[in-house]
Amino acid sequence: VPNQLHVTITDIAKRAGVSKTTVSRVLNNKPDVDGTTRERILTIIQETGYVPQVLAVGLATGRTGLIGLLVPSLSRTYSLEVIQGVAEGVEESEYELVLYTTSLVEKNQELFTQALSRSLTDGLVVLLPRDGTHYLTGLRDSHFPVVLIDHRGVSTGLPCVTASNHRGAYEATHYLIGLGHRQIGFLTGILDFGCSRDRLEGYQRALKEADLAATPELVKQGDFTEISGVTRAQELLTRTPPPTAIFCSNDEMALGALKAIRNAGLRVPEDISVIGFDDVPIAAQTTPALTTVKQPLRAMGRKAVEMVFCQIEGKPLDLFEVELQTELVLRESCQSPRR
Amino acid sequence: VPNQLHVTITDIAKRAGVSKTTVSRVLNNKPDVDGTTRERILTIIQETGYVPQVLAVGLATGRTGLIGLLVPSLSRTYSLEVIQGVAEGVEESEYELVLYTTSLVEKNQELFTQALSRSLTDGLVVLLPRDGTHYLTGLRDSHFPVVLIDHRGVSTGLPCVTASNHRGAYEATHYLIGLGHRQIGFLTGILDFGCSRDRLEGYQRALKEADLAATPELVKQGDFTEISGVTRAQELLTRTPPPTAIFCSNDEMALGALKAIRNAGLRVPEDISVIGFDDVPIAAQTTPALTTVKQPLRAMGRKAVEMVFCQIEGKPLDLFEVELQTELVLRESCQSPRR
């Protein structure tokens, strides 16, 4: 199957009247090439538009120039922000990004093993799927460069980057208390996730420090979906009196809470204050605009690639577990309680 | 550099006491292998967890199993929906997805050429960047499998999939007219884009069919950003009387229009009706929820990969330019005018 457009290193070598070795040397910026020779070869490369085939280079060197990113879902804004950070980081390098999504992983439980043994990628950034912990085993021992984002609070033995979940939740709760709230409802995320537990603990610590009783009935277990936000908030609203504020473990649940409150004929923030977590783009668009704890998702993505690159280059990681700071973003959904 | 985990076809061949050729045959489900031999090899493959290296396979066969996706931006919800569709389509196949973003392209104007000559991918789905038309030249002649999504109205000579922009805009305008609106403002997208022109024409045709004068002052040129929606809508609001409805060429501009109208002390839909285009997730979340023309973005993504696969397999494309149908999604932002 002759490919007319296909220029190879052999073609270049022939045209330049040198060996492939020499062409390879100038291609890889190796020293010990005569200046004139180098120029000549460079010119020919330019003219022909020759670019080395990644496959061949990869086979010969054992490196592919590809970074893999595993995300559980493409539909959650949360993931998208992280993806963007990762994409930015990868783009600034010589690497390219290969995207894996969870359904693929489910299709083949051994994706990771595969990715490794097939050595398609030189490194992996992993946003763990819901039940992802069992993948970790395979990853741990292989010395494959991998970084987890928002690990599940499990002690994975793998490098990871997280947000300051505990601190973020603490600050949000503290802010609510400062506003005068005493009955603060809390919607948890999936409690299998370390981040969910951290947020819950941050909330509890803030209450404790303010000498407020931790009322178990004020804590409802959600699962990060908007619908769970609706139903759990509704439960909270049946209390008499209802809480004067609801802190949700992510923005999607906060959207749900907003709806539940509105449906109950109450207003935000006049009757009930609401705080979310994440600061996904939609948080600024709701009515009222949502006060929320911003997770530096993009930065987390960038940091993760950076750490993957470190490992690829064999440099030591300055920090094995990196925690990036959250930030309380004040908007319109909170005010002092009127009762 | 000995790699302890790394099993190759040679290892399998040795353990099975056969040649690599035979192993390759069972790997690729070729006929003419003795049943017992096949079983034995399969068992060994199973035991060792052997998976062929894509790089080596790729080099030998000339195919990589990778599909490239070029998107101009990862931050626009619009792109994300398309990406998701593409990802779904790719996941259902044996292929994997490589993501290119525009900044990468800008970094190297010859990305496409590169992608081709480096033959990293077997096919490309392209969401053209703003000034993307000049990439097309390089693509056209190479017989590389590529499909454009939402081409720029340029006659590219390349297969593409679009939404029924003209029809969608026509229907939305027609709906507004049916509601009783006579003064309907229109915010265009970037008019370099074919889709923008199509939407404008759809709007104009509906007016014409209803024997309504096309008032040039009612048409304002936007650029798909929310901020342009704000400013262009403001301009419309300075008219006396202001239009009773504003049709925006995408949802982001519609969000802007919503804000401008609210800032002017007017209400949607009581004072002014608003319609968007795209139906990105946020459209359902605004207050009032946005009536909009839904673009089947996911489906467009899926269709595009499908067409790439067709080309890869050498099958003829049943349709060179595929137009997927838009759909008017009625929500809360429109009603009959009161004046």
Next chain:
DNA sequence: CTGAAAGCGCTTACAG
């Protein structure tokens, strides 16, 4: 039904 050999396009010691 099976295997030896060449080849895919590159890189890398090694020798000069």
Next chain:
DNA sequence: CTGAAAGCGCTTACAG
């Protein structure tokens, strides 16, 4: 400063 040769891990005619 330069080149011949081997090798990366696979597939594919070709021969038996």
